[in-house]
Amino acid sequence: MQLMNALFGCRHRHLTRPITLVHKAGLRNTGTYVACLDCGKQFNYDMIKMRMGAEISQSSPPGSDSRFETSA
Numbered sequence: 001m002q003l004m005n006a007l008f009g010c011r012h013r014h015l016t017r018p019i020t021l022v023h024k025a026g027l028r029n030t031g032t033y034v035a036c037l038d039c040g041k042q043f044n045y046d047m048i049k050m051r052m053g054a055e056i057s058q059s060s061p062p063g064s065d066s067r068f069e070t071s072a
Helices: 002-008
Strands: 032-035 042-046 051-055
Antiparallel strands (some): 032 042, 042 051
């Protein structure tokens, strides 16, 4: 199986259940996503069509908001 992933990439067959982060007042709605349990990539998820969408950029994971980052 790992040889196939190395040659063709992950097929994203083992996914989490759809996850919708709870948003608080003043924060934007981050939407619903699923994550691949094999490679760790995250994808938008359409709850109405029940389909996986485009990959979410790892530079801004769901729920991240730069307003709340603390400096060390």
